[in-house]
Amino acid sequence: xxxxxxxxxxxxxxxxxxxxxxxxxxxxxxxxxxxxxxxxxxxxxxxxxxxxxxxxxxxxxxxxxxxxxxxxxxxxxxxxxxxxxxxxxxxxxxxxxxxxxxxxxxxxxxxxxxxxxxxxxxxxxxxxxxxxxxxxxxxxxxxxxxxxxxxxxxxxxxxxxxxxxxxxxxxxxxxxxxxxxxxxxxxxxxxxxxxxxxxxxxxxxxxxxxxxxxxxxxxxxxxxxxxxxxxxxxxxxxxxxxxxxxxxxxxxxxxxxxxxxxxxxxxxxxxxxxxxxxxxxxxxxxxxxxxxxxxxxxxxxxxxxxxxxxxxxxxxxxxxxxxxxxxxxxxxxxxxxxxxxxxxxxxxxxxxxxxxxxxxxxxxxxxxxxxxxxxxxxxxxxxxxxxxxxxxxxxxxxxxxxxxxxxxxxxxxxxxxxxxxxxxxxxxxxxxxxxxxxxxxxxxxxxxxxxxxxxxxxxxxxxxxxxxxxxxx
Amino acid sequence: xxxxxxxxxxxxxxxxxxxxxxxxxxxxxxxxxxxxxxxxxxxxxxxxxxxxxxxxxxxxxxxxxxxxxxxxxxxxxxxxxxxxxxxxxxxxxxxxxxxxxxxxxxxxxxxxxxxxxxxxxxxxxxxxxxxxxxxxxxxxxxxxxxxxxxxxxxxxxxxxxxxxxxxxxxxxxxxxxxxxxxxxxxxxxxxxxxxxxxxxxxxxxxxxxxxxxxxxxxxxxxxxxxxxxxxxxxxxxxxxxxxxxxxxxxxxxxxxxxxxxxxxxxxxxxxxxxxxxxxxxxxxxxxxxxxxxxxxxxxxxxxxxxxxxxxxxxxxxxxxxxxxxxxxxxxxxxxxxxxxxxxxxxxxxxxxxxxxxxxxxxxxxxxxxxxxxxxxxxxxxxxxxxxxxxxxxxxxxxxxxxxxxxxxxxxxxxxxxxxxxxxxxxxxxxxxxxxxxxxxxxxxxxxxxxxxxxxxxxxxxxxxxxxxxxxxx
Numbered sequence: 049x050x051x052x053x054x055x056x057x058x059x060x061x062x063x064x065x066x067x068x069x070x071x072x073x074x075x076x077x078x079x080x081x082x083x084x085x086x087x088x089x090x091x092x093x094x095x096x097x098x099x100x101x102x103x104x105x106x107x108x109x110x111x112x113x114x115x116x117x118x119x120x121x122x123x124x125x126x127x128x129x130x131x132x133x134x135x136x137x138x139x140x141x142x143x144x145x146x147x148x149x150x151x152x153x154x155x156x157x158x159x160x161x162x163x164x165x166x167x168x169x170x171x172x173x174x175x176x177x178x179x180x181x182x183x184x185x186x187x188x189x190x191x192x193x194x195x196x197x198x199x200x201x202x203x204x205x206x207x208x209x210x211x212x213x214x215x216x217x218x219x220x221x222x223x224x225x226x227x228x229x230x231x232x233x234x235x236x237x238x239x240x241x242x243x244x245x246x247x248x249x250x251x252x253x254x255x256x257x258x259x260x261x262x263x264x265x266x267x268x269x270x271x272x273x274x275x276x277x278x279x280x281x282x283x284x285x286x287x288x289x290x291x292x293x294x295x296x297x298x299x300x301x302x303x304x305x306x307x308x309x310x311x312x313x314x315x316x317x318x319x320x321x322x323x324x325x326x327x328x329x330x331x332x333x334x335x336x337x338x339x340x341x342x343x344x345x346x347x348x349x350x351x352x353x354x355x356x357x358x359x360x361x362x363x364x365x366x367x368x369x370x371x372x373x374x375x376x377x378x379x380x381x382x383x384x385x386x387x388x389x390x391x392x393x394x395x396x397x398x399x400x401x402x403x404x405x406x407x408x409x410x411x412x413x414x415x416x417x418x419x420x421x422x423x424x425x426x427x428x429x430x431x432x433x434x435x436x437x438x439x440x441x442x443x444x445x446x447x448x449x450x451x452x453x454x455x456x457x458x459x460x461x462x463x464x465x466x467x468x469x470x471x472x473x474x475x476x477x478x479x480x481x482x483x484x485x486x487x488x489x490x491x492x493x494x495x496x497x498x499x500x501x502x503x504x505x506x507x508x509x510x511x512x513x514x515x516x517x518x519x520x521x
Numbered sequence: 522x523x524x525x526x527x528x529x530x531x532x533x534x535x536x537x538x539x540x541x542x543x544x545x546x547x548x549x550x551x552x553x554x555x556x557x558x559x560x561x562x563x564x565x566x567x568x569x570x571x572x573x574x575x576x577x578x579x580x581x582x583x584x585x586x587x588x589x590x591x592x593x594x595x596x597x598x599x600x601x602x603x604x605x606x607x608x609x610x611x612x613x614x615x616x617x618x619x620x621x622x623x624x625x626x627x628x629x630x631x632x633x634x635x636x637x638x639x640x641x642x643x644x645x646x647x648x649x650x651x652x653x654x655x656x657x658x659x660x661x662x663x664x665x666x667x668x669x670x671x672x673x674x675x676x677x678x679x680x681x682x683x684x685x686x687x688x689x690x691x692x693x694x695x696x697x698x699x700x701x702x703x704x705x706x707x708x709x710x711x712x713x714x715x716x717x718x719x720x721x722x723x724x725x726x727x728x729x730x731x732x733x734x735x736x737x738x739x740x741x742x743x744x745x746x747x748x749x750x751x752x753x754x755x756x757x758x759x760x761x762x763x764x765x766x767x768x769x770x771x772x773x774x775x776x777x778x779x780x781x782x783x784x785x786x787x788x789x790x791x792x793x794x795x796x797x798x799x800x801x802x803x804x805x806x807x808x809x810x811x812x813x814x815x816x817x818x819x820x821x822x823x824x825x826x827x828x829x830x831x832x833x834x835x836x837x838x839x840x841x842x843x844x845x846x847x848x849x850x851x852x853x854x855x856x857x858x859x860x861x862x863x864x865x866x867x868x869x870x871x872x873x874x875x876x877x878x879x880x881x882x883x884x885x886x887x888x889x890x891x892x893x894x895x896x897x898x899x900x901x902x903x904x905x906x907x908x909x910x911x912x913x914x915x916x917x918x919x920x921x922x923x924x925x926x927x928x929x930x931x932x933x934x935x936x937x938x939x940x941x942x943x944x945x946x947x948x949x950x951x952x953x954x955x956x957x958x959x960x961x962x963x964x965x966x967x968x969x970x971x972x973x974x975x976x977x978x979x980x981x982x983x984x985x986x987x988x989x990x991x992x993x994x
Binding site for chain 1: 559560563564630631632638639641642643646648649732747748751752755756757758904914917920921924925926928929931932933934935936937938944946947948949950952954955956959960961962964969972973975976977978979980981982983984986987988989
């Protein structure tokens with residue numbers, strides 16, 4: 049048996065106890081158990097389903113001290129950030145519990161037949177057992193009990209989570225809390241389990257019982273799993289949130305009107321979570337004559353370096369900043385800390401590698417001359433989770449030209465704000481075209497995330513009392 | 522330049538004029554034109570978008586005589602069926618025009634920020650240019666101006682249709698009607714085009730401008746295109762409707778209560794459109810002691826053979842019936858006409874090839890002893906578009922056990938009716954798990970089919986008057 053170990057993210061020290069990797073045989077057992085649980089779970093009344101989510105939230109809150117201490121050790125994100133993240137995690141679960149109880153949750157729609165034509169009831173049902181691949185950067189909110197798990201349970205699906213190797217001990221602790229809470233709230237055995245290790249993750253995506261998978265992580269890792277899901281004998285949907293440069297566009301008028309606010313807003317956004325956010329602004333188009341470079345460089349240089357999540361992310365950050373340094377001029381290059389690069393629009397258009405995400409606190413400033421430059425760049429950008437416009441009412445013409453380009457490239461457009469800080473609500477779309485995600489039609493955050501794990505079924509001429517629970521309610 | 526030819530489906534005679542295959546270079550031009558049209562098309566007011574659909578419907582109606590004569594020659598489906606199909610085609614277009622004008626069409630949802638938090642508007646926008654692969658069996662309703670084209674135009678997307686080689690002349694005629702109608706109604710150039718030939722179809726799925734694709738056809742053809750879509754550098758969604766055995770379950774009580782109605786209903790459903798329907802009942806579970814086999818065989822034998830759509834489908838039908846004959850006993854085996862096979866539940870479970878669709882007028886009867894047999898079979902069935910239950914109120918217990926199995930396997934469950942005759946309405950789900958479709962979350966028929974071609978975008982703190990048309994309306 050192979051073991052995984054948690055690593056102290058500040059000291060690099062190996063933590064005990066070891067976490068055993070899940071064998072492919074054990075993965076098959078968990079998936080079979082999830083499949084056996086599926087019909088009973090789907091048939092729970094909706095208020096019981098909501099109670100499962102609320103009980104998980106309550107038990108996570110009750111275990112907060114132990115969980116936060118563990119996550120801080122394994123990620124170095126710090127107690128305040130982790131407290132906020134755990135609060136977001138339990139908020140997600142409770143928000144989805146509320147959503148389950150909304151009258152339109154199952155999108156029931158009926159059509160009465162006339163003149164001998166059939167009657168129909170169309171509704172949403174759980175897709176079946178779901179595989180969730182946890183992220184490194186949010187050990188609670190995008191991990192074992194994170195938004196994907198909450199969405200799958202809200203849909204009525206059993207879940208098998210592949211834990212992230214960056215925080216195996218925290219994952220184990222959250223696993224125990226969730227498993228206990230679900231049992232206490234009346235979920236069938238097999239509703240939830242966690243697997244560890246690379247081989248387990250590969251077995252999971254290929255397991256015949258798994259009907260959908262979700263993932264937040266790197267483009268390379270996500271693509272490998274997407275390819276595995278798509279090349280199964282029975283392809284399954286793979287909802288991956290992969291990577292994003294999150295372009296920001298500054299007009300001259302915006303810089304004139306709000307220079308210092310923009311500078312401090314950018315520096316805060318670019319270094320939040322040590323730059324380890326999917327929505328971190330990796331690219332900013334600035335007027336060439338605005339004289340912003342030096343100010344931005346000075347403020348960014350003043351931000352102290354902080355430990356990254358783990359050695360793999362640090363290695364990736366070093367490679368990413370080296371890649372950017374080959375094509376753009378470094379303005380700030382703190383060792384293993386904040387980086388800022390500068391280039392021109394012509395160089396930018398000639399170097400597609402500047403359009404790729406560098407995960408961590410690194411951004412590229414692109415100096416533009418006129419609005420035609422902005423439109424040319426916007427037309428060439430890859431898919432992103434977000435785009436941000438800083439502009440003034442006098443910029444209406446260029447905004448009107450940019451928006452149709454940007455709405456084809458991103459899932460969220462931010463006006464005079466910053467893309468970091470994803471609101472968990474009923475209006476969030478956290479998605480976007482490839483490579484931001486593998487599936488632009490769905491969000492991984494917010495209540496609509498549940499739609500990934502529901503499938504429509506139409507009942508034709510069915511007697512109401514013979515419909516399955518909870519449809520016969 | 523290579524040419525395609527229409528074939529007279531009754532005589533096998535080659536029809537003039539030749540239809541030139543579209544070269545890969547021409548496909549690239551059409552896709553680039555669709556991409557250039559996309560922003561202007563997306564920005565049309567919704568009532569203009571609805572008018573495009575209505576104008577196409579009106580012009581198709583106006584050309585009915587010419588179109589039906591052409592389609593009858595190329596498919597041998599007969600004038601009455603083709604008249605009904607053209608009516609369904611224009612109904613689809615008008616129903617989607619109505620849908621575009623419904624207040625909830627864009628699923629706008631807003632959330633007002635409080636205490637300095639942002640405000641959000643979430644809505645659906647067109648995904649971008651769409652590739653549509655036409656089907657052979659519905660030369661109007663699932664072809665050049667069929668439900669996929671209607672859904673894409675309703676979503677605000679430009680469309681490039683790959684015509685089916687089974688009816689190239691009809692496709693060309695419909696192309697001319699649609700192109701003229703769209704131009705007259707004010708659609709931008711490049712909104713719509715049709716390409717011909719296998720090489721064009723392959724170029725189309727790989728074109729970088731195409732953002733989504735849809736298909737109705739064979740499992741082999743659909744899988745090849747799905748694989749191409751998934752292995753692009755930027756994978757795109759591929760909505761394929763591939764094949765389905767559409768199991769029917771007869772309880773003893775149902776046979777006792779409605780024997781002759783069930784027999785004639787089955788024979789009508791199995792031979793409708795010469796069995797060339799995606800929803801044709803290919804499999805029926807019958808009580809072993811009901812003595813239905815001989816009655817069904819006698820009624821089916823009385824149905825005269827009719828020409829299949831084309832030589833390729835006839836070849837496939839011959840291979841399919843040979844495959845079934847190896848594993849089941851033939852009850853009816855009309856040369857190139859209706860076929861009926863019989864087997865036991867044990868043989869059925871031991872021969873997965875009996876669970877595969879044989880496109881054309883062929884069905885398999887599976888004799889079962891008790892309800893445990895039905896549950897065992899339902900648990901092993903592949904994904905289908907439909908499942909049908911013939912049962913009585915006294916069967917509530919077995920229905921309660923079957924339904925949770927069936928709703929995980931099919932997109933539509935029919936009670937005491939037949940699966941053929943897909944209603945085009947707001948409650949239809951024409952979909953199901955693989956191999957029925959490549960994407961169980963979406964329907965290819967009915968108003969919800971438009972969701973395949975819309976993507977959500979969230980606007981954060983955006984001034985209403987700067988939103989793009991039609992959102993600023």
